[in-house]
Amino acid sequence: MLMAKKIRKGVTFFLFIFLLLASIPIFFLRVPIENHKNSLIVLDRNGIELYEFLGRNSTRSQWLSFEEISPWLVKTTIFREDRYFYKHFGVNPLSLLRAGVTNLKNRKFMLGGSTITMQVAKMMEGRKGKNIWKKIKEILLAVKLEILWSKKDIISYYLNRVYYGNQLFGCESASQFYFGKSARELTLAQSAFLSVIPSSPSSLNPYKNLSKLEIKAKSLIKEMYLKGWIKREDYEIAMAEKIEIKKPFNPLLAPHFVFRILKEEEENLYNYSEIKTTIDYYLQREAQNILKIHLENLKEKGVGQGAIIVMENKTGEILVWVGSKDFWDEESSGQIDGCTIKRQPGSALKPFLYAVSFEKGFTPSTILPDIPTSFKEGNKLYVPRNYSNDFSGPVRLRVALASSLNVPAVHVLSKIGRPLFYRKLLSFGFESLERGDKFYGLGLALGSGEVTLLELVRAYSAFARKGILIREKKVLSYKRRDGSMELHREIKGRRIFDEKVCFLITSILSDNYSRGLGFRENSPLNFPYQVAVKTGTSEGFRDNFCIGYTRDWTVGVWVGNFEGESMKNVSGVTGAGPIFHSIMDLLQRREYGRIPYGEKIFEEIPKGIVKMEICPLSGMLPSLNCEGRISEYFIEGTEPKELCNWHRAEKIDLRNGLIAGEWTPKKFVKEKIFIFPPPLFTEWAMSKGVFPPKKISHLKEHDFKIVHPVDGSIFQTLPDLPKDYQSIRLELRTDITSKKVIWYVDDKILAISKFPFKERWQIERGAHEITAKLEDGKYEDRVRIYVQ
Structure with missing residues (x-):
């Protein structure tokens, strides 16, 4: 016994001298610069994990500081791995000796005798395999680490890099994966559970050998209590605690958005451990459900897919990015991102066309032609038509935009110039329009070019910001590998429209009354609160959009099919419109707890806007002859100056509706308003019966007119019918009832009639003149007919 003690002391002394001599090269040994190799966590704005992007070695790892790690995990780990951690200088000579003896006895490398510091050194070196020279280097590096680092630094490094199985490196990833909680919140029982895994991650896999792992964890807790490392109360709580393991799951929420972020940040992915995005997952989830429900209702009409974007106007932050109804639905190509695919927007580009026209002097009361029109484009004629295949004649610009009429839009484009509008669209952020204005032609006014839903939402949001366009913001902050935080830089905007122009566009797009020519009164575009909204349907019903905004949000919805199949007469108001309406209501309820019925939620009228009454037909100042008046907004200086000259009063003869002559008795004359x-x-005016008659009435004081036969009539005799049965009636209209009327045929008296002055004449071939004459000769009328 005494001899054994002397041997141990001798060996200890020998090792001490050896390490002392070996310490000379320690100061020349470089501490490897560690790349933590964290995986990257993508979070929503509330801290919900959307996705974990594995590191270069396909592992999950998240870095925490010492203060962020549960003290229980620190204690259980030290007790399990290196009980003398706070007492040694990086190397425990007795542990090395014990390991050496064991290895010699078994003639193979079974125990390493490594302290936590030595394990950290091994992690830094990244060495694999076991031999004496690697062990010596590990020892030397451990000693140097003890000199350079604090014990807190060493244990925190170890806990952040140790392997816990299932591609999990570090306590945070392991805690989140196994328990669904941060390593900050680990209990004693959970800490003991994690602490025993690193000794044999494969055989102690919680998903394969849970009972074996629980036994070892309980044994560790019991031993800690017996050794006085924990109190009895803590021991009893830990032993009674039931460990619940989460099912293995790697979430992928808001997948289209997540992959968009990873693509945009591709060059910096390995510099960050965490990216906090602008997405609101709770809102995203509800929007996804709304899309699925509506698409199910539209399934019979050939609608298979849809996409939604919600942007916060003040910041430009993307709150919702739904790229398809189901990312995992391969049958309907669900992994295609409907937010970024190029599609024809139809009428959704019209607000930008009319905004440019306001800059060129047009006003909401400018009269535009909605009549059959052909426009020359090179050697061809372009003939636009309205969705309804009908025409409304002269329409105010406000009505043309609100009702989404096509012919007036093309007329405006032809006036302001296609090249100008195309350049403006590029400056508004429609980068997908790559082929030049000549390629798109005048059809550009009707959305002949392809754009993305994201580009539309971005551009529409500029109207809500009073003309300021900003690039959308998708990231709030980054967490670097060293733990430092980096806020996403603020995005500077640029002005693309004057505030007054935006006010006019917003006023029109939120005017449900002016939509009457194109939409029913209670369409999905009608809200109980103020929403500026526009739809667009591509040719052949392949795509339709509904884009709009309030003061707070801009929402864009697309529906269609990724393969380009046509839908069955589904327009923007019947396809994307109901989805848009549901999303807008959802936003109002989430933000304000209610639907703001009847509230004006846009800003007040800006300076430089005047409001005045106009004639609703001519758009001019109303005259006394105008049948109605409406209020309209104008940019100061563009308001109308002249009185309406379209409505004029004409005197008509009430008896026949013709223009009254100078001989027409006053009692039969009445003024009527006609349109000139x-x-x-x-x-158009003539077809609507609002143009004044061209003929003048020749009636005198009394009405006296042959109404049958009509002057110029032609009659046919029938050879098979007896002559006695071939006759025509003679009929006179007059207000003179007390006197007799003499009927003449070819100046020969046919009959003398009393009121109601009706007779019949047996027809004869040839030309004839029929005359009706009052018995006193004051009134007469005659017609000429021909009998074949």
Whole structure:
């Protein structure tokens, strides 16, 4: 016994001298610069994990500081791995000796005798395999680490890098994966559970050998209590605690958005351990459900897919990015991102066209032609038509935009110039329009070019910001590998429209009354609160959009099919419109707890905007002859100056509706308002019966007119019918009932009639003149007919 003690002391002394001599090269030994090799966690704005992007070695790892790690995990780990951690200088000579003896006895490397510091050195070196020279280097590096680092630094490094199985490196990833909680919150029982895994991660896999792992964890807790490392109370709580392990799951929430972020941050992915995005997952989830429900209702109409974007106007932050109804639905190509695919927007580009027209002097009351029109483009004629295949004649610009009429839009584009509008669209952020204005032609006014839902939402949000366009913001902050935080830089905007122009566009797009020519009164575009909204449907019903905004949010919805199949007469108001309406209501309820019925939620009228009454037909100042008046907004200086000259009063003869002559008795004369539009609309006015009659009435004081037969009539005799049965009636209209009327045929008296002055004449071939004459000769009328 005494001899054994002397041997141990001798060996200890020998090792001490050896290490003392070996310490000379320690100061020349470089401490490896460690790349933590963290995986990257993508979070929503509330801290919900959307996705974990594995590190270069396909492992999960998240870094915590010493203060962020549960003290229980620190204690259980030290007790399990290196009880003399706070007492040694990086190497425990007795542990090395014990390991050496064991290895010699078994003639193979079974125990390493490594302290926690030595294990950290091994992690830094990244060495694999076991031999004496690697062990010596590990020892030397451990000693140097003890000199350079504090014990807190060493244990925190170890806990952040140790392997816990299932591609989990570090306590934070392991805690989140196994328990669904941060390592900050680990209990004593959970800490003991994790602490025993690193000794044999494969055989102690919680998903394969849970009972074996629980036994070892309980044994560790009991031993800690017996050794006085924990109190009895803590021991009893830990032993009674039931460990619950989460099912293995690697979440992928808001997948289209997540992969968009990873693509945009591709060059910096390995510099960050965490990216906090702008997405609100709770809102995203509800929007996804709304899309699925509506698409199910549209399934029979050939609608298979949809996409939604919600942007916060003040910051430009993307709150919702739903790229398809189901990312995992391969049958309907669910992994295609509907937010970024290029599609024809239809009428959704019209607000930008009219905004440019306001800059060129057009006003909401400018009269535009909605009549059959052909426009020359090179050697071809472009003939636009409205969705309804009908025409409304002269329409105010407000009505043309609100009702989404096509012909007036093309007319405006032809006036302001296609090249100008195309350049403006590029400056508004429509980068997908790559082929030049000549390629798109005048159809650019109707959305002939392809754009993305994201580009539309971005551009529409500028109207809500009073003309300021900013790039969308998708990231709030980054967490670097060293734990430092980096806020996403603020995005500077640029002005693309004057505030007054934006006010006019917003006023029109939120005017449900002016949509009457294109939409029913209670369409999905009608809200009980103020929403500026526009739809768009591509040719052949392949795509439709609904884009709009309030003061707080801009929402964009697309529905269609990724393969480009046509839908069955599904327009923007029947396809994307109901989805848009549901999303807007959802946003109002989440933000304000209610639907703000009847509230004006846009800002007040800006300076430089004037409001005045106009004639609803001509858009001019109302005259006394105008049948109605409406209020309209104008940019100061563009308001109308002239009185309406379209409505004029004409005197008509009430008896026949013709223009009253100078001989027409006053009691039969009445003033009536007729429309005298510019020549462009004369045909329209005549077709609507609002143009004044061209003929003058020749009736005198009394009405006296042959109403049958009509002057110029042609009659046919029938050879098979007896002559006695071939006759026509003679009929007179007059207000003179007390006197007799003499009927003449070819100046020969046919009959003398009393009221109601009706007779019949047996027809004869040839030309004939029929005359009706009052018996006193004061009134007469005649017609000429021909009998074949």
